[in-house]
Every structure is written in structure tokens, then in C-alpha cells.
Amino acid sequence: MEFDAVNQILLGMSHQLARSLEKDGYESMGIGPEASIGDYARLKGDFSHKHSAVLCGLGTFGVNNLLVTPKHRSRVRLASVITTAPLVYDELLPVSACDQCQQCVHQCPSGALDQWEEHYSHRTGWTINKEKCAHYIFVTNAGKRCGICVKACPQ
Numbered sequence: 532m533e534f535d536a537v538n539q540i541l542l543g544m545s546h547q548l549a550r551s552l553e554k555d556g557y558e559s560m561g562i563g564p565e566a567s568i569g570d571y572a573r574l575k576g577d578f579s580h581k582h583s584a585v586l587c588g589l590g591t592f593g594v595n596n597l598l599v600t601p602k603h604r605s606r607v608r609l610a611s612v613i614t615t616a617p618l619v620y621d622e623l624l625p626v627s628a629c630d631q632c633q634q635c636v637h638q639c640p641s642g643a644l645d646q647w648e649e650h651y652s653h654r655t656g657w658t659i660n661k662e663k664c665a666h667y668i669f670v671t672n673a674g675k676r677c678g679i680c681v682k683a684c685p686q
Contacts, residue, residue, distance in 0.1 A: 588621030
């Protein structure tokens with residue numbers, strides 16, 4: 532329930548910001564945090580908020596393939612605005628914000644984060660085993676997000 536409520540707030544905020552930028556003469560489009568409910572096959576959206584955040588210097592990818600920031604770790608929710616407005620952005624973080632403690636790997640109930648060593652990059656992320664993750668979310672957990680990979684990331 533809270534997951535959906537936060538998504539609606541983020542969606543509304545991204546659209547409000549886009550409309551404000553349009554009033555200033557810049558083409559803009561807000562993109563909410565959810566791809567689509569029950570996107571079992573892909574478990575990803577058409578636009579990557581995480582990749583954009585990494586490129587803007589907000590954080591890096593963690594072993595859990597989530598955005599990890601120095602201050603909030605994996606406890607970050609994102610929406611985005613694509614715009615023609617000139618923007619100033621932060622420099623990339625010189626090192627990974629993820630210390631590779633592997634708590635997310637050890638606590639993941641589906642095993643979706645296994646094999647990370649072979650594929651992980653703090654700049655580009657990696658493709659977790661989405662089939663295992665989706666099975667856990669939609670079958671074992673009856674469609675409820677589990678969030679263990681977020682919670683496991685130490686503060």
C-alpha cells in the first residue's frame with residue numbers, strides 16, 4: 532500500500548515539475564517510478580531512473596543492482612523529468628557507494644543476486660536473475676514487493 536502511495540506522489544511531482552519547466556519554455560516530460568504493475572517478463576521500465584541517476588552523479592549501482600547513494604544507501608525512490616532545459620549536474624562519484632558487503636546477496640530469499648561477481652559494475656549495474664526475483668514477488672509473495680535487498684544494505 533505504501534509502495535503504491537509513494538509511487539503516486541513521485542509521479543505527481545514529476546508531472547508538476549515538467550509542467551513548471553514547460554511554462555518557462557522548455558519541452559519536458561515527467562516519468563513515474565513504475566513500469567507497469569505485474570510486468571513479470573521484464574521487471575524493468577522503458578526508462579532507467581537508476582542509470583540516469585548514476586550518470587548525474589547521485590550514486591552508483593550496488594551489488595543489489597539498485598541505486599546506492601552515500602547518504603541513503605539503497606533507500607531511494609526515483610521519478611524523472613526529461614527536459615530541454617539547461618541543467619547543471621554533479622560530478623560522478625569517484626568510487627562506488629556500495630562497499631560490496633554482500634548482505635543483499637546473503638539475505639535475498641530468491642537467489643536472484645547470485646553470480647554478481649561475474650557481471651557487476653558500479654557504473655552500469657548488472658542484470659540480476661529476474662526470473663527468480665519475479666517468481667518470488669509474484670508467486671511466493673503473492674504480488675507484494677519484498678524489499679529485502681533494500682533493507683539489507685547497511686546504513
